[in-house]
Amino acid sequence: MPNAQTVRLALRRLGKQPGFALLAVLTLAVGIGPTTAVYAVFRQVLLRELPVHKPGEFLLLAQQSAYDTGSLNSYGGSQELYFAAPAYRTLRAAVPQLAAIARQPVNFATATEALQVNAQLVSGNYFSLLAERPALGRLFNDEDDRIHAANPVALLSESFWRSHFSASPAVLNLRVAVNGVLFTIVGVVPDEGFMGAAEPVSLFVPEAMQQAISLGRPDTEDDPLARWLLVLGRVPAGSARAQLESRLNGSWIAWRREVLHTRADKISNPAGWMKTSLHLTSGARGITLLKQRLGTPVLVLQAMAALVLLVTCANIASLLLARAAAQRSEMAVRACLGASRSEIVRSTITDALLLGGAGTAAGVALGWACLHLLLHMFAESDNYLVAALAAPWHWSVLLVAASAGVLTSLLFSLGPAVAHARVSPGEVLHSSHGVVGGTAARARGVMVAATIAGSLVLLLGASLMGWNLYRLSTTSPGFTPNHLLTFQVDESATGASRQRTAEVYTGLLASIAHERGVSTAAYAHEGLLSGDQMGSNISVAGRPNKDNDLEPNQNWVSAGFFKTLGVPVLRGREFADADTAASEPIAVVDQAFVRAFFDGDASRALGQHFGFGSGSTTSYPIRIVGVVPTIHEDSMHSLPSVPYLYLAYPQTYGKQSFFGNRHAAHFYIRTAGDPATFAADMRLLVHRADPRLPVLDLATMQEQVSGSIADTRLLAILSSALGVLAASLAAVGLYEVLAYQVTTRRREIGLRMAVGASRARVVRLLLGQMLRLTAGGLGAGALLALGAARLLASSMADLVPAPPLLYLGAALLLLLTALVAALVPARRAARVEPMEALRME
Amino acid sequence: MIALKQIERSYKTGAAQTFVLRNINLTIREGDFVTVMGPSGAGKSSLLNVLALLDDEWRGEYSLDGEQVHALSRKGRAELARRRIGMVFQSYHLLDDLTVAENIDLPLSYKNLPRAERQAMVADTLDRFQIVGKKDLYPSQLSGGQQQLVGIARAVIHSPALLLADEPTGNLHSAQAAEIMQLFRTLNEQGTTIVQVTHSELNATYGRRILELRDGWLTRDTAPAQGASGVHAS
Numbered sequence A: 001m002p003n004a005q006t007v008r009l010a011l012r013r014l015g016k017q018p019g020f021a022l023l024a025v026l027t028l029a030v031g032i033g034p035t036t037a038v039y040a041v042f043r044q045v046l047l048r049e050l051p052v053h054k055p056g057e058f059l060l061l062a063q064q065s066a067y068d069t070g071s072l073n074s075y076g077g078s079q080e081l082y083f084a085a086p087a088y089r090t091l092r093a094a095v096p097q098l099a100a101i102a103r104q105p106v107n108f109a110t111a112t113e114a115l116q117v118n119a120q121l122v123s124g125n126y127f128s129l130l131a132e133r134p135a136l137g138r139l140f141n142d143e144d145d146r147i148h149a150a151n152p153v154a155l156l157s158e159s160f161w162r163s164h165f166s167a168s169p170a171v172l173n174l175r176v177a178v179n180g181v182l183f184t185i186v187g188v189v190p191d192e193g194f195m196g197a198a199e200p201v202s203l204f205v206p207e208a209m210q211q212a213i214s215l216g217r218p219d220t221e222d223d224p225l226a227r228w229l230l231v232l233g234r235v236p237a238g239s240a241r242a243q244l245e246s247r248l249n250g251s252w253i254a255w256r257r258e259v260l261h262t263r264a265d266k267i268s269n270p271a272g273w274m275k276t277s278l279h280l281t282s283g284a285r286g287i288t289l290l291k292q293r294l295g296t297p298v299l300v301l302q303a304m305a306a307l308v309l310l311v312t313c314a315n316i317a318s319l320l321l322a323r324a325a326a327q328r329s330e331m332a333v334r335a336c337l338g339a340s341r342s343e344i345v346r347s348t349i350t351d352a353l354l355l356g357g358a359g360t361a362a363g364v365a366l367g368w369a370c371l372h373l374l375l376h377m378f379a380e381s382d383n384y385l386v387a388a389l390a391a392p393w394h395w396s397v398l399l400v401a402a403s404a405g406v407l408t409s410l411l412f413s414l415g416p417a418v419a420h421a422r423v424s425p426g427e428v429l430h431s432s433h434g435v436v437g438g439t440a441a442r443a444r445g446v447m448v449a450a451t452i453a454g455s456l457v458l459l460l461g462a463s464l465m466g467w468n469l470y471r472l473s474t475t476s477p478g479f480t481p482n483h484l485l486t487f488q489v490d491e492s493a494t495g496a497s498r499q500r501t502a503e504v505y506t507g508l509l510a511s512i513a514h515e516r517g518v519s520t521a522a523y524a525h526e527g528l529l530s531g532d533q534m535g536s537n538i539s540v541a542g543r544p545n546k547d548n549d550l551e552p553n554q555n556w557v558s559a560g561f562f563k564t565l566g567v568p569v570l571r572g573r574e575f576a577d578a579d580t581a582a583s584e585p586i587a588v589v590d591q592a593f594v595r596a597f598f599d600g601d602a603s604r605a606l607g608q609h610f611g612f613g614s615g616s617t618t619s620y621p622i623r624i625v626g627v628v629p630t631i632h633e634d635s636m637h638s639l640p641s642v643p644y645l646y647l648a649y650p651q652t653y654g655k656q657s658f659f660g661n662r663h664a665a666h667f668y669i670r671t672a673g674d675p676a677t678f679a680a681d682m683r684l685l686v687h688r689a690d691p692r693l694p695v696l697d698l699a700t701m702q703e704q705v706s707g708s709i710a711d712t713r714l715l716a717i718l719s720s721a722l723g724v725l726a727a728s729l730a731a732v733g734l735y736e737v738l739a740y741q742v743t744t745r746r747r748e749i750g751l752r753m754a755v756g757a758s759r760a761r762v763v764r765l766l767l768g769q770m771l772r773l774t775a776g777g778l779g780a781g782a783l784l785a786l787g788a789a790r791l792l793a794s795s796m797a798d799l800v801p802a803p804p805l806l807y808l809g810a811a812l813l814l815l816l817t818a819l820v821a822a823l824v825p826a827r828r829a830a831r832v833e834p835m836e837a838l839r840m841e
Numbered sequence B: 001m002i003a004l005k006q007i008e009r010s011y012k013t014g015a016a017q018t019f020v021l022r023n024i025n026l027t028i029r030e031g032d033f034v035t036v037m038g039p040s041g042a043g044k045s046s047l048l049n050v051l052a053l054l055d056d057e058w059r060g061e062y063s064l065d066g067e068q069v070h071a072l073s074r075k076g077r078a079e080l081a082r083r084r085i086g087m088v089f090q091s092y093h094l095l096d097d098l099t100v101a102e103n104i105d106l107p108l109s110y111k112n113l114p115r116a117e118r119q120a121m122v123a124d125t126l127d128r129f130q131i132v133g134k135k136d137l138y139p140s141q142l143s144g145g146q147q148q149l150v151g152i153a154r155a156v157i158h159s160p161a162l163l164l165a166d167e168p169t170g171n172l173h174s175a176q177a178a179e180i181m182q183l184f185r186t187l188n189e190q191g192t193t194i195v196q197v198t199h200s201e202l203n204a205t206y207g208r209r210i211l212e213l214r215d216g217w218l219t220r221d222t223a224p225a226q227g228a229s230g231v232h233a234s
């Protein structure tokens, strides 16, 4: 290991070449910064464990069955993780260290404010299983399980308590309305729930209260065919998991058999129903919603950042090799004076470690700054991206930065160390003719080619992402997003009756339409581009169902919806005020629907009847009155994969959505001027309609559209930045190598001129060198990119390949950069005066 | 073949101007073998550089083979040098990563010659200098004398009319030097005009005419003065 003396000497050496040291530190920072920043996000999205005591001890139960039936209410994660409440109770009787949880977004209203928050329903033993202590008041216990539906107590999460109640102890015994039902706050708990940073939980209520806040959904507490609970367990390290698993399987199979008996009418495949097993999966990270949404893009980014780090390594290695060549005579003199090889190698490594340390520190600072910049840029986009970018700088992030620094410095000091170790004392006696380290020069060439290869891969990646962003941002959503404002309210979630809900929406719509500057307004149950969908199978009158019939998604929309959104009605008409609950049920369908059920013939679809469900008892009450184009209902990335049908909102109050009687309303307001200026008015109007009604997702439609492609934009921006970074590094590396060549090959260049080479010829010599390195790099890069493209195509199916010309352009850009980098040394070579260069040494 | 009229060459050193060649008037006939002598720093190399057209910054008149060099462009001079002049250096200046054959081929590679013709010329020259067996060796594998042999072979491969040599035997011991000088004499007999710089009286005996430079002045010329090319004694 280097001692103080070696370090002092190394510092002095570096101090004598501040330009070199600065360049090396900056280059390293540029390599380590992105790697560190992306790793912080990577950890947040893919590795972060729940902030609980010993997260590694947590398990999530998963079931695998050949056949299942009944309903499933999922809010993320694999479907295998969801259990019916009776199943949980049976399993818990066999293994006490199990708890159950579920998530539900709820309306949360105090006397002064109303919000939509995430609530987590938990079994009474949840907190004792987590070994959590209340920050205030009490937590739940087994008692809270017992009083089915009559125990309206709630806990606040500590962060919600701090942000919304200023950490006031007065929240204890406060009465709040949760989905319109009064609850008493009995405590505050330092827990953020099981869904990770993307969906932090603000409120905990006993799982036994599920029915009270479910807005009219049937009580599933005793329904063995309604799966909605996650079952988690805690197994101390070292105890026998296999044993636990078999015990659980025993009671699981017994329970399935019992259900098979009691619910025989509902289970059409008894053999498949019994072909089932339970297994334990890790619960250390909870339900990884962030990973599901952003896992692949973040992985891609991490790979790109790693590539930049490699490019940086190659670049610095080349820099240090040049310095090693320059220091060769110093090393030879030292070898003459009796320095051992190991001492010489040690001093080289000390140099590298010092540079590595400084570069790492600068890189961490750079990465931190970049991440904050990104967070600032994307603060408005969506909470998943924000949650990912708001990654904390955990010690492991710093560890990654430090190991990247140490590893790269050791790696890049290897070349120079070997070069130095080979210096023999005898070399001092020879004055070399500028053939310093032929192998070192070749090694530098390889390094430069490698940086070019890496840059090409990154630039091609950037082209791909850039193209996808371009395509998405130029894709018409199918409606006209400018001059459109949107927000969401949900009167039904305040516990209001259907009639009251309908009145509030109608009144609100009327008051909005009266605003000066508003041309039209409408509302729909599902928000456009929100990703939420509801669908069910249908049967068309006079058309036999087929096995491969698609299940259309549906949305419920008010009169004038299509006009407000700027969607043309291709055939027939859209909904009007006259379409009420009392009038004939009607629907508007999209072109995909016409293709799926009427062979694409819109005129045939008009006037036809259909009904929901299938089978002999199906009726066909709904008449098709209009056909509209297929629009980007749920995502900008692709058109819906299934047909869409639209029902008249007033005719849907008898229907149940996934959340029972929930009838949300996404309002769309077409304005004359800048829609953003109407935001405050909208809040005011909603407040007048119902002071307890929270306004959600208030934004212009343009913001929504660009928000829905924010992850693609992030990828495009970051990959371009990394690509440009790597290309600049490659250019700097190429410039250095060529400039160094011109210096060391002055004599050769002079001689070539003296025996007849023209200046143009000398320039060509240098450019030829550049071309060879660049071509080698481009070739290798293209091969690497092909491999990377394979991987990408399999993991990011949404991506469409860019036109080949764009890729060619990226390669040309790199070539051009290389040319510019070579121009200065080439011109310097052309200015060599043979007479000067050949002056006797 | 060569006529120099009032050639002057100076370097700016700070504010002052240092003359290294002063008022040089000189005629060299085709087939001559001239030796330039004089103390260190007298301007011998400077004169040779002017003759070789490597230097552009002199004043005066220089005609080579009837071409008025002073009136030629930089490119024109380079072209003229490429055709008519060969140079031999004290430290050989062979390229270390080229083989003997490739080093010899170098001047040809800068002319538009067909490949076959070039190969024939290289083979011919290797033969003439009796270094065929060494053609695939690298300079570092040769002795000093052999390296200079290659240097000369490279200088004459394109059959220049004028061969310029700056202390060609400066790094060689006497036996090797004698060999090189013998080679020069042979080349001269075959018609090449030679101008060599040397400190060696012995080497000078191979030539037919001796010039002496002192402080940039041409102070002695063993050739009979003729017309304007005579020596202007200081």
Ligand SMILES: Nc1ncnc2c1ncn2[C@@H]1O[C@H](COP(=O)(O)OP(=O)(O)OP(=O)(O)O)[C@@H](O)[C@H]1O
Binding pocket: B011, B020, B038, B039, B040, B041, B042, B043, B044, B045, B046, B047
């Ligand atoms: N590039 C230059 N800048 C300034 N002065 C120069 C330069 N080149 C040569 N000189 C000067 O010109 C003078 C003549 O130099 P030159 O090389 O022609 O001498 P020389 O007669 O060849 O000497 P030697 O026998 O040592 O080779 C010297 O005083 C030298 O210092």
Ligand SMILES: [Mg+2]
Binding pocket: B044, B045, B046, B166
């Ligand atoms: Mg000289």
